[in-house]
Structures are given as structure tokens and as C-alpha cells.
Amino acid sequence: MRLEFLSTRGGGPAVALSEAIEQGLAADGGLFMPTSLPRVEHGSPCDPARLPSVARVALAGFFEQDRLAAHLPAIADAALDLPAPTTAVKDAGGKLFVLELFHGPTAAFKDFGARFLAECLQRLQPAGAPPTTILVATSGDTGGAVAAAFHRRSWARVVVLFPRNLVSARQEQQLTCWGDNVIALRVAGSFDDCQRMVKEAFVDPALRRHRFSSANSINVGRLLPQLVYYAASSLQVFRQCGEKPNYIVPSGNLGNVSAAIWARLLGYPVGRLVLAHNANRTVPDYLDSGHWQPRKSVPTLASAMDVGNPSNMERLRHQFPTVADLRAQLSADWVDDAAIRARISTDFRQFGRIWCPHTATAAEVYQRLPAADRAQPWVLAATAHPAKFNDVVEPLIGQQVPVPPSLARLLDLPAQCVDVDPTLSSLAAALA
Numbered sequence: 459m460r461l462e463f464l465s466t467r468g469g470g471p472a473v474a475l476s477e478a479i480e481q482g483l484a485a486d487g488g489l490f491m492p493t494s495l496p497r498v499e500h501g502s503p504c505d506p507a508r509l510p511s512v513a514r515v516a517l518a519g520f521f522e523q524d525r526l527a528a529h530l531p532a533i534a535d536a537a538l539d540l541p542a543p544t545t546a547v548k549d550a551g552g553k554l555f556v557l558e559l560f561h562g563p564t565a566a567f568k569d570f571g572a573r574f575l576a577e578c579l580q581r582l583q584p585a586g587a588p589p590t591t592i593l594v595a596t597s598g599d600t601g602g603a604v605a606a607a608f609h610r611r612s613w614a615r616v617v618v619l620f621p622r623n624l625v626s627a628r629q630e631q632q633l634t635c636w637g638d639n640v641i642a643l644r645v646a647g648s649f650d651d652c653q654r655m656v657k658e659a660f661v662d663p664a665l666r667r668h669r670f671s672s673a674n675s676i677n678v679g680r681l682l683p684q685l686v687y688y689a690a691s692s693l694q695v696f697r698q699c700g701e702k703p704n705y706i707v708p709s710g711n712l713g714n715v716s717a718a719i720w721a722r723l724l725g726y727p728v729g730r731l732v733l734a735h736n737a738n739r740t741v742p743d744y745l746d747s748g749h750w751q752p753r754k755s756v757p758t759l760a761s762a763m764d765v766g767n768p769s770n771m772e773r774l775r776h777q778f779p780t781v782a783d784l785r786a787q788l789s790a791d792w793v794d795d796a797a798i799r800a801r802i803s804t805d806f807r808q809f810g811r812i813w814c815p816h817t818a819t820a821a822e823v824y825q826r827l828p829a830a831d832r833a834q835p836w837v838l839a840a841t842a843h844p845a846k847f848n849d850v851v852e853p854l855i856g857q858q859v860p861v862p863p864s865l866a867r868l869l870d871l872p873a874q875c876v877d878v879d880p881t882l883s884s885l886a887a888a889l890a
């Protein structure tokens with residue numbers, strides 16, 4: 459059976475997976491959702507230590523009868539052959555694990571989605587068509603991952619918008635070091651401004667000629683590979699402990715946790731899901747009060763999570779319409795900068811593990827769980843490598859963070875970017 463995708467806002471026709479991936483955002487401004495989740499053949503052989511192997515089984519139903527169906531194995535091999543080990547935290551009492559999502563080219567989990575999307579779009583590009591413009595707003599890591607994934611693919615141009623002074627120095631370097639088919643725009647505004655500009659550009663008739671595609675976490679082509687690492691990790695821990703592991707997910711736009719929910723709905727042994735937010739507490743407040751109140755983002759140390767109006771909330775609220783429905787799927791807590799700092803120092807001393815500021819929110823939320831809950835297996839999603847945030851982390855641990863070789867290479871390249879105002883007209887001018 460072929461899956462169909464509909465806009466969360468109900469406008470427009472149902473589309474196939476490939477169309478949902480190509481369009482990114484639905485024509486009415488909504489997000490694409492499958493009308494049902496496919497069945498997974500859990501009996502099919504798969505090697506949980508290899509993501510391409512897990513992807514073939516976990517994603518088969520999404521691709522069935524789609525234009526890309528025959529390409530799924532090749533897409534999975536090209537995009538997902540990255541390590542994503544779930545490692546035990548020694549000295550933490552036995553059942554604490556870390557899902558290490560930072561072994562890709564730009565050292566954050568965004569690499570998985572960006573690479574998978576690039577492989578899908580490449581195979582969907584009509585022969586001889588003019589280049590697609592991949593428009594991406596980033597609070598830090600998405601832009602670098604997308605630039606790395608699409609760099610020097612002749613059929614694509616990447617335009618990255620990032621907020622000036624609100625990303626780490628090394629993140630900025632990863633956004634601006636590419637050249638060729640990658641343009642970096644440094645916006646005099648917040649991440650929310652960047653995101654708004656992208657959304658406005660998408661629905662602006664005069665800009666249609668750029669053939670936009672989105673690479674933000676609203677694209678289903680990014681959610682699918684992310685569910686694969688939850689599937690793989692949960693199978694590994696379940697086999698080891700005989701219990702379903704719970705996950706704590708450092709969250710901003712809620713793409714990563716949406717993928718975790720999909721993995722669980724597909725039948726993978728994912729237990730409870732707990733969101734770790736920074737001081738941008740829109741989601742924890744919603745779960746407490748039942749009132750949805752998006753707000754301006756505030757800058758924090760975990761800057762890739764500085765989101766006041768999470769874009770994937772529209773998807774979650776479509777799937778789980780009332781606050782009670784959503785509470786049945788997940789819970790959430792939030793962590794201020796002082797607690798992030800303290801957790802990075804403490805866990806380095808106690809466990810010898812170095813967290814990036816985002817991962818530290820999850821480590822802090824774990825420590826706040828009741829002791830009885832901590833008797834179960836828990837996995838912290840480690841969303842970025844601490845070397846990307848050396849300016850925050852090194853003073854707290856009193857030593858240098860070793861830089862992975864792929865990151866070291868990018869840090870040596872010359873940087874270039876264009877400064878723009880937070881308006882659609884300045885974006886349009888830069889697109890020229």
C-alpha cells in the first residue's frame with residue numbers, strides 16, 4: 459500500500475512521500491503528515507549496530523510504491539553509514555546510556571537528516587531541471603549539516619540564514635566555510651526571525667522561480683532517518699537490559715522527539731520520552747498549563763535549542779490534539795544556564811564524560827528524575843560534540859576538548875558570509 463501525506467492544515471491534495479519531501483512545506487503553509495503510520499516487519503533480519511540495515515526495515519513501509527522505493531537501500535547506505543553508538547555511562551549505576559549522535563561530518567545529529575534528504579532530493583531531481591534552492595534557517599547546527607550534505611552537488615544551491623551573535627564561533631565557521639554552491643546569510647535578528655523569513659519566502663509568489671525546497675526539520679525527509687537511530691538504539695538496549703529504554707531528548711524545534719515518537723509508534727522498544735528544554739520553556743509550560751503560548755526565544759548556552767515557537771509543534775498537536783493526548787506521549791522539563799554549567803562540570807568529574815551544553819540539559823533532567831525512575835534504563839540523546847562549544851565547555855572542565863578530525867578540517871577553511879536585515883525583501887535581494 460502507498461502511504462499518503464496530508465497537510466496539518468487540511469488544504470491541498472494528499473501527496474506521496476517523494477512529493478512531501480520535494481515540497482518540504484505544504485502549499486497551505488502546513489506540515490506534511492502521513493495519514494497513518496506503516497506496519498514494520500519486525501521479524502525481518504536487521505543488524506541494530508548498522509543504521510543502513512535498520513533503515514531498510516524501519517522505513518520500507520514509508521517508501522512502498524513511492525518513486526523512491528527501489529532507491530531506499532542505496533539512499534540508506536549513502537546517507538546513514540555513520541556510527542551512532544549507544545554507550546554506557548560507567549559509574550552511573552548501571553542503566554544510564556548515551557546515544558552518540560555527533561559522529562557525522564559536522565558533529566551534530568543534524569547530519570543524519572541532512573544527508574538523507576540530500577540523497578532523496580538528488581534522485582528526485584528531473585534531468586536537466588534548473589537548480590533547486592535549499593532554504594534553511596538555522597539556530598546553529600542545521601545549516602552546517604545541510605551545507606555539508608549539499609556542498610558541490612551541482613543540482614542544488616544552499617542558502618543558510620543564521621542569527622548574528624547567537625551561534626558559537628565554531629558553529630559560525632561551519633556555516634560560512636563552504637563557498638561554491640553554499641551562500642551564508644548572517645541575519646541581524648533572532649532564530650525566530652530567520653525561520654519567519656524562510657516561511658515567508660516559501661509562500662511568496664514572486665520568489666517561486668527559485669524552486670525552493672526546505673531542509674528544516676519540518677521536512678519528513680529529515681524525520682525518517684532520525685527515527686532510524688531511535689529504532690537501532692532501542693533494539694540494542696532492549697537486547698542488553700531486557701527492558702525498554704526511556705529517552706531524554708534535548709529539544710528545540712521538536713523534530714528529533716517527533717522522530718522518536720514515530721519510532722515508538724512503529725513498534726520499536728522505546729519507553730518513556732522526556733524532553734529537555736533550556737530556558738525557552740514554551741513546551742514544558744504548555745504541558746503544565748494546557749495553554750499554548752509561543753513566545754520570543756531567549757538566548758541560552760544551548761543555543762541550538764533557543765526556540766520560542768517550535769515548528770514541529772504543529773505536527774505534534776495535529777497528531778495529539780489535546781494537551782492530555784500529548785501528555786500521554788511525553789513529559790518535559792527545562793534547565794537554566796547555571797544548571798547547564800554545573801552539570802557539565804559535575805558529570806565530567808564524576809563520569810569522565812564531556813557534554814555539549816545541549817546534551818547537558820538532558821543529563822540534568824535525568825538527575826532530577828525520582829530515584830525509582832532512575833532504576834530503569836535511560837538513554838540521553840547526545841545531540842552535538844562538545845568540541846563545537848569549546849568556549850563554554852573548556853572553562854568548566856578545566857581542559858581542552860579534543861577536536862574530531864572532520865571538525866578540525868572545517869575549522870581551517872576560509873569563511874565568507876553576507877549580512878542581511880531580518881526582512882523578506884533583504885532575503886529576496888540576496889537570492890537575486
Ligand SMILES: *Cc1c(COP(=O)(O)O)cnc(C)c1O
Nearest residue numbers: 599710711712713714762841842
Ligand atoms: C537542533 C538541535 C537540537 C534541537 O533539536 P530539535 O529537533 O530542533 O528539537 C538540540 N541539540 C542540538 C545540538 C541541535 O543541533
